[in-house]
Amino acid sequence: MELYLTKNKELSLQLxxxxxxxxxxxxxxxxxxxxxxxxxxxxxxxYFLLTSRYNLSRFGGKS
Known part of the structure; x- marks a missing residue:
């Protein structure tokens, strides 16, 4: 299961x-x-694994 925390799907949590x-x-x-x-x-x-991800390709400007 994955949950996006920002509008542009830059930050997500995955369980x-x-x-x-x-x-x-x-x-x-x-x-x-x-x-x-x-x-x-x-x-x-x-066991359960909780992962957070941040997409760095959009860091510092628009792509």
Whole structure:
């Protein structure tokens, strides 16, 4: 989702969400002829990212 804060779309805020439905599982099984290995990885599950952008191409005059 992106929101423009100025009339000329020079300044904007963007909100992004990752893994909102908790679908990224971090467990892997490796099976060979005589062993079974379970690998559990720690990772960031669910997070949000807020980004602000300013368009510098119009800075100092009209383009």
């Amino acid at each position: 992004q969400g990752y893994d909102l439905f908790d679908q990224q599982h971090s467990v892997n099984f490796l099976i060979s002829s005589n062993t079974i290995t379970q690998c559990i990885t720690n990772r960031i599950d669910r």
